[in-house]
Amino acid sequence: MATTEQLSTRIESTLGRALSRAGKPGAPPKLAEAMRYAVFPGGARVRPSLCLAVASSCGDDQPALADAAGAAIELLHCASLVHDDLPCFDDAPTRRGKPSVHRAYGEPLAVLAGDALIVLAFETLAERILDHPARAAHLMRIVAGSVGMPFGIVAGQAWESEDDAILADYQRAKTGSLFAAATEAGAVAAGGDSQLWRVVGERLGEAYQVADDIQDVTGDEAVLGKPTGVDATYARPNAVAQHGLAGATRHLKQLVTDAVDAVPPCAGQAMLQQMILQQSQRFEPPPNAPAAGRSAAHPA
């Protein structure tokens, strides 16, 4: 089994190569810089880490394909953050503790950086088609499905423009889809069972969305590196608003337990369960902490 450090090295170097290709001589320099700014330094890289950990647990016989899938998922995640922060959505002044892309580079370059990162994600994955065409085709389907219509993150974001959004559907598309893609893609890249592993990502995705909702209500902006209270401002569905803080916290714990229980028997089962529990500790609020000004790490 690969160590967390080994996985991290693979992720950063795959992302670095992709961004270098996009920004090579002849590219418009500001857009190249804005793209790099959106991807580095990263957050916890939770999705690609999950993807590669699952691939590793399934034997990882096509590591370059797994790397490409993990990088594609992270690039799409970064693209979605850039576009979600735009003035017409959250108008977020900060992200990952620094000015958001549109604050740093202006709105036109933020729109284009998001677009270019989406293209780069598919380009990165497509480069490995000939490594294993059948798996690559499946990976393309998984990754595109997790970000596009009808059930991917753009669909999740679009539910905010609908009058009758159902909390579960909204969250499943907005956050869950990319987590489900991460575990499923890791399995597919290594020839594992996609459906068994998909469930792990689905539960984790729900857990992260609930954690994000809790942080939006109780978190400390300085620690999170992004604004809080956004859901209330935009009258958006939020698990704390719907179930109360105690209810949302109970739900979060249950989802993490479900994710751990869903890890299928494999060489890396214990390692993966450990990794999930460790990462989930980063975003659970400390017990009996006050309902406002509470600090918690940004889950993504």
Place this chain on the structure above:
Amino acid sequence: MATTEQLSTRIESTLGRALSRAGKPGAPPKLAEAMRYAVFPGGARVRPSLCLAVASSCGDDQPALADAAGAAIELLHCASLVHDDLPCFDDAPTRRGKPSVHRAYGEPLAVLAGDALIVLAFETLAERILDHPARAAHLMRIVAGSVGMPFGIVAGQAWESEDDAILADYQRAKTGSLFAAATEAGAVAAGGDSQLWRVVGERLGEAYQVADDIQDVTGDEAVLGKPTGVDATYARPNAVAQHGLAGATRHLKQLVTDAVDAVPPCAGQAMLQQMILQQSQRFEPPPNAPAAGRSAAHPA
């Protein structure tokens, strides 16, 4: 050789199937509608027509792959129009004779519609990977390269945010890249020579950009279905501003001639040359027409 009507039927039905998949039950209805609004009714579908005409000239032994490539290119073109029309770029109130997407559906759904169309383009192409993995991998590279960084349409749009943009580089990326991709992809889908055919698209792309520049200066908004005078408003590079109307018109004619001459010997050579000449007539200003208020069809 396929007729223009046969090619048109293939294009519209491939686009229709892709949009139906994106908007199937469970999708957020407004975003699904905004995507469809951005794609139908289309403009002249010049790029996918070129793609399929070239594939047809090269034998078209993988028609589903050629259809997917043509549709992907058109979806990316539509996505770029939606994002280029946004308030932070051209703030265009109209497009193809109706309100632009952000005017009809609001800015959030316009951003998301563009994003979702980019994803749908790659998804549509990826569906045909197993038809012929080597050609599909090549097509992915061509299509991603034509729209992404460092030399695709997002790069072209990004040059508008740079202080020192070179007109030729800017136009090559902003318009030429998708035309070059159209002819190159048509050839690759059918096993033809990609480089020979790429040159045809490059010349045509330059011609279309010059035509667009001329229309921006001399065209009639009501006939074009979109605003004019945009380049002057935003102090953008424009061939008429740089070479004068007569110079730009001469340059346009030369580029069309070059494109016609570049068509390689093949079964459909005469048909393709005819098609290029016919389409180019649509955007050449009538001789001795006044420099303002002149009407011309929208080239794309």
